[in-house]
Amino acid sequence: MSDRARHIPEATVARLPVYLRSLAELVDEKIPTVSSERLAEMAGVNAAKVRKDLSYLGSYGTRGVGYDVEYLLFQMSRELGLTHDWPVAIVGAGNLGSALANYGGFTQRGFPVAALFDSDKAKVGQTIHGVEVHHTDDIAPLAKELKVGIGVIATPASAAQDAADKLVQAGVGSILNFAPTVIAVPDGVSLRKVDLALELQILSFYQEHRDLDS
Amino acid sequence: MSDRARHIPEATVARLPVYLRSLAELVDEKIPTVSSERLAEMAGVNAAKVRKDLSYLGSYGTRGVGYDVEYLLFQMSRELGLTHDWPVAIVGAGNLGSALANYGGFTQRGFPVAALFDSDKAKVGQTIHGVEVHHTDDIAPLAKELKVGIGVIATPASAAQDAADKLVQAGVGSILNFAPTVIAVPDGVSLRKVDLALELQILSFYQEHRDLDS
């Protein structure tokens, strides 16, 4: 590990939360150490990959023994930025937006809903799960003031790009898009998507071909 | 394209639904043909990738002109298995499961909810969005009878693996997992996951490191 110059590969980053969850389970079970093999089994990947992934974080294992569960959990939380809260802004106070705001596990996992936005003036002023709904025109000043780092887009597809633009303008660096459409963000802004229809269609492909090829 | 021996790469399969959506938009706008460049812009990818992806489906473009939108849309729908319905079974009739069952766009996109299952006997017999809730013990016979190809897991993490096992036993070949846990399925069964906490944690990582490195 070249000290500090370490750039963690994207594929690894995407797996870290899975390891984290496995480690949390092990802590619950009061298991003090874990081998890469056991962790691999829990995370549903191969052991070599676990070792390589963890090696990007530093040399936290002990040969012949394994990894200290609590210590690794702490290091990983730190690396993932989970040692402090990340206030989240949700754009779109419709079905999905409200459901997300009402979902407690959100706040509980360190992502408190700091603000809700909607373009419908009838919704502005309402309170959902203790959070007031503001107008989308106020995203920039409010999100800045509340130090929102992560924005969630829960609007219809047609409003998604506009929501993204406003979040970016507010200095939000990470966006999670639930709208079934492709949105563009400038370099340096992280973007991930959750798209139900897309997932089903991908499964449909494999299902169809399983049938054809059999 | 070597006729018929074509194995479409996973990465390509995952993009096909995005192209499909773009094509549907073009049809709505009554635009008859589209170039790889335009389609790439709409799908948020690079033009060479679009051409390579589409070439796996066959040689459906015309040099100097582009792709016939309606024809490509049809071919792609066929390839994705979207020319017929895929009955879906949802396991877990809690908040998420009910929301999914109530979400009309599901059926509308060719994935009708054929059955709902829950392990809570108090919920069995209830009707959600016109679909009766059955007990999880009845997954195997019922899912077979209803020719369910795709199963959706909307249970708590602790019940997810059991749900998956029962779906597999029922002959379901594709599973979409919403439970925040890793589940194992036999070879030949497709598995995709939707995990909110995971996505937020990944974003948190990049957010944290953007701050550190600046």
Place this chain on the structure above:
DNA sequence: GCTCGCTTGTGAACATGCGCACTAGCGTTC
């Protein structure tokens, strides 16, 4: 304090995916 079993950390081969840059070829214009 030596040996042995066990597990990490990693070099290197292999696989997959990406994108440039070029060729093939269609349609239009003159």
Place this chain on the structure above:
DNA sequence: GAACGCTAGTGCGCATGTTCACAAGCGAGC
């Protein structure tokens, strides 16, 4: 019917990601 502009299709080198296999090294047991 020749020439030209435009766009699909693709070969190839590069980047990323995965996996194997092995050396390094810790700790238990004697």
